[in-house]
Amino acid sequence: MQIRILGCSGGIGPGLRTTSLLVDGHLLIDAGTGVGDLDARALAAIRTVMLTHSHLDHVCGLAFMADNLFGEIDHPLQVHAIPETLSVLREHIFNWKVWPDFTALPSPEQPLLVFNPLAAGQSLTIDDLTLTPFRVCHTVPAIGYAVATDAGLFAFSGDTCAGDTLWNALNALPRLDHLMIEVAFPNRDGELAELARHFTPAVLGAELARLRHRPMLHLTHAKPGAEARIADECAAALSGWRYRHLKTGDSITL
Ligand SMILES: [Zn+2]
Ligand SMILES: [Zn+2]
Structure with a gap:
């Protein structure tokens, strides 16, 4: 894939x-x-x-x-x-x-x-891909997707914030090789991030402790202009994790 x-x-x-x-x-x-x-x-x-x-x-x-x-x-x-x-x-x-x-x-x-x-938890097979939607927490009803192939499992959180919904869904997966997850706001905009239901590096770092898998992280959804600050803050908040900041033109292969 x-x-x-x-x-x-x-x-x-x-x-x-x-x-x-x-x-x-x-x-x-x-x-x-x-x-x-x-x-x-x-x-x-x-x-x-x-x-x-x-x-x-x-x-x-x-x-x-x-x-x-x-x-x-x-x-x-x-x-x-949905x-x-x-x-x-x-x-x-x-x-x-x-x-x-x-x-x-x-x-x-x-x-x-x-x-x-679509119903959350109900898998869909398209060609050789199996996609399973899972609920996440955002300001509007939202889902992420787990995509399974013979080579491994990729999950995309979509837009989400902290909470049991996301982690329960990810922890229920049999494995997790790559996780594409958002980190939209820098730490100084923590209040706004909470209102808009997005992650900051500090919150993401703390929340990841609840994940039982150790996937490669692909970070997305940075607000324009905040990319460098978010990258600096991720370096502190995500130590011990393999991660990269995704950009247009990148690809993920598995
Ligand atoms: Zn968005
Ligand atoms: Zn959104």
Whole structure:
């Protein structure tokens, strides 16, 4: 399995793209601004989109993808998300006001987008990948994904904060080789991080003590401009862990 990081920043800026991971060229986890860098052929190769939650930095690319793919593909794009996320997409984005309803275009019988509700804990097999969504704690209903292959197990937390939900889910996995996890705010913005339900390096470092696995950590979602401070603080908070700060263009192979 090869995971290409199309974007993993907590915002926009030169060279920065928001969360979107392309798995083996055909499966997209989150549809942030990173999908905007794919050419027509790469976009048309995507058959499945798995979303973590309804926040704009994780779904905005879906609207533009649908528009670009209209009339270009002969199969619907299968979008998987928890029911709460799908309701927000229906009500607030694909509502004919913000964007056309591509779940009814070109026709309700053969639409471009098909929305599939996911249940946490219920695994889904797509080609040789098994994806298991798990609940995490955020300001809106949100999930992360565990992706299993013969070569090992990768998990992506999505946007999350401290709490039992995340660690119980990760500790229940049989193994964990790579963990992509967010650390959005520097320590000085601890209060804001708590309100926005994101991690700071100090909180992540303390919370990781609850994880029974020792995966390689891939850190994401830094707020633009805070990257260097977060990196310094991670050096102190994550000593003993193997980790790296992910950026657009990186990949994870297992
Ligand atoms: Zn979010
Ligand atoms: Zn986010």
